[in-house]
Amino acid sequence: MVGSFAPNSTSEVDAASRKGLGYTVARTSTGLFTITFTDTFADLVAFEAQLQLVTGDDKFLQMGTLVNTSTPVVQIRVWDVSGAAVADVTANANNRINFVAWFRNSAAKPTYGA
Amino acid sequence: MKRNLAPVRALPRELTVIAGSFAPASGSLPYDGQSGNFTPGLVVTGGTSMATGLIAGDTDAGATGTLVLTGVVGTFVDNEAITDSSTGAAVVNGSLTAAAANAPTALKGLGFTVAWTSAGLWTVTLGDGLQANEIVHAKAMLQLKTGADRFVEIGTMSASARTIEIRVWDVSAAAVVDLGVADADNRIHFVVFLRNTAAPLTRG
Numbered sequence: 085m086v087g088s089f090a091p092n093s094t095s096e097v098d099a100a101s102r103k104g105l106g107y108t109v110a111r112t113s114t115g116l117f118t119i120t121f122t123d124t125f126a127d128l129v130a131f132e133a134q135l136q137l138v139t140g141d142d143k144f145l146q147m148g149t150l151v152n153t154s155t156p157v158v159q160i161r162v163w164d165v166s167g168a169a170v171a172d173v174t175a176n177a178n179n180r181i182n183f184v185a186w187f188r189n190s191a192a193k194p195t196y197g198a
Numbered sequence: 199m200k201r202n203l204a205p206v207r208a209l210p211r212e213l214t215v216i217a218g219s220f221a222p223a224s225g226s227l228p229y230d231g232q233s234g235n236f237t238p239g240l241v242v243t244g245g246t247s248m249a250t251g252l253i254a255g256d257t258d259a260g261a262t263g264t265l266v267l268t269g270v271v272g273t274f275v276d277n278e279a280i281t282d283s284s285t286g287a288a289v290v291n292g293s294l295t296a297a298a299a300n301a302p303t304a305l306k307g308l309g310f311t312v313a314w315t316s317a318g319l320w321t322v323t324l325g326d327g328l329q330a331n332e333i334v335h336a337k338a339m340l341q342l343k344t345g346a347d348r349f350v351e352i353g354t355m356s357a358s359a360r361t362i363e364i365r366v367w368d369v370s371a372a373a374v375v376d377l378g379v380a381d382a383d384n385r386i387h388f389v390v391f392l393r394n395t396a397a398p399l400t401r402g
Contacts (some may be wrong), residue, residue, distance in 0.1 A: 095301050129307045130217040130387040132339045143383035149383045165369050170345050180212050186217035187390065188306075 088136075088182040091162070091173035101180075113171030115162040116148065117181065124154040125187035132185075133160050138178035141150060142166050145181065158185065203289060212394045214280070214330050218307025219341075219387040222320060222366070222377050225266045226295050229288035232258070236286030244290065245279035247272050248260055251294075252302045253282060258269040267294065306384075315363065318374030321354065324360040330392030332355045334347060338364045343383035348375065350386055362390060 087104025089097050097109050097117065112118045133145045141164075148159030162180060164171035173179050220256045227242075236242065236256045236290050242265060243250050249272025257264045265280075274280070274294050275352050281287045302312045302320060309325040324330075347370050353363030365385055368375040 129305060130219045130389055131341070132337055132387060132389060145339070145369065146345060146349070147339055147385075147387065148345070149343055163345055163347060163349075165347055168347060168370070184389070187305075 085123075085185040085187065086183070087119075088167060088180045089116070089117075090175065090177070092175045094172050095175075102152050102175045110161065111172075113170075115164070115172050117162075118161065119158045119183070119185075121158075123184065125156065125189055126154075126156050127188045128152050128158070129154045129183060129188050130186040131158060131183065132138075133181060133183040134182040135162065135173075136182055137173070138176045143173070145173065156185070156187075213334070213394045214328055214388060214394070216307065216309045216324055216328075216392065217389045218305065218310050218322075219245050219385050220302040220306070220312050220320075221268045221304040221382070221384065222314070225267045226279075227251070227267055227293075228262070228291045229265065229280060230262045230291040232261050232263060232283035232288035232289040235240070236263075236282050237284045238289070240282040240284055240286065242267065242280050242282045242286060244272070244274045245281065247275045247278055248273045251288075252304070256299050262291065264331075275285070304382075316374075318366045318368075318376050320364050320386065321365060321394060322362045322390075324362075324390065324392070326360075328360065328392060329394045329396075331357055332393040332395055333390060334393045335391040336362050336388065338386060338388040340366060341383060341385040342377075343381045348377075357392075362388070364388060 089109050090101035094165055096111050106123045107118050107119050129179050135145045143162055143164050146161050148161050150155040161170045236253055238253045240253055241250050244369050249385045251267030255266035256269045274290050278290050309321050312320055315321045336352050338350045348368050351365050353365050355362045365374045
């Protein structure tokens with residue numbers, strides 16, 4: 085599952101800013117966003133997120149708590165280094181949070197090679 | 199794309215992706231007054247604190263011993279009774295301490311092993327069965343239950359040895375650091391794209 089959305093400063097994320105399907109996102113608190121996947125999966129194996137900023141800043145993303153149920157819920161926080169705290173991101177078309185979630189969908193063992 | 203991860207068939211044939219995550223550190227919980235042996239793989243629960251942890255190992259010296267736990271939720275307290283869902287029963291003798299040198303646990307994903315290399319540094323070794331000889335892309339992400347000024351970096355990679363180092367950098371400490379006592383929400387996630395340069399290109 086891949087997607088991205090635009091933080092909206094201290095306001096709720098504009099649903100129209102979402103790219104990708106199969107998830108919703110909400111601003112939970114300052115600098116903390118909660119992604120809820122709407123499809124069902126056996127397990128979330130790995131998760132990545134990358135902060136996109138129109139202007140460079142000392143911020144990076146961390147994954148927070150994970151509720152790894154059939155419809156997983158993932159928290160992403162924005163950490164501000166100089167502020168030593170989570171921080172919101174100014175609304176801008178080029179300020180986005182991009183993510184990729186890797187799910188396992190069955191107990192079948194993958195095989196390698198062509 | 200709801201398929202298992204390796205190989206990802208939507209990718210060109212020469213590419214393989216390995217995605218995984220692991221709990222980078224375990225905690226050691228000393229006990230005494232053991233009246234029944236613990237079973238690795240079961241959850242141990244504190245009778246007072248109701249803290250829980252997955253038993254990754256047990257150094258059993260009879261009445262005393264040390265449990266290696268991962269995915270700890272809550273705080274075990276000294277002198278509380280602890281039990282697992284089988285025969286395990288004892289009393290906490292001290293407190294949970296970080297034991298970073300213990301092997302990472304709670305691996306998710308297939309095709310890799312991981313080992314603690316040194317403080318704040320883990321080495322992921324990809325499986326021998328991979329038909330790949332070039333690491334095209336590697337990315338890692340830190341999951342922390344509680345926010346902190348830490349992030350992960352990719353260190354040395356070796357396609358021939360199939361190894362990828364991942365380190366945790368603490369900004370304020372300006373150093374690599376261990377994560378301390380394990381927690382279900384303290385994990386390192388990674389994705390590696392590998393290329394088999396001998397495979398024919400299938401794009402276009």
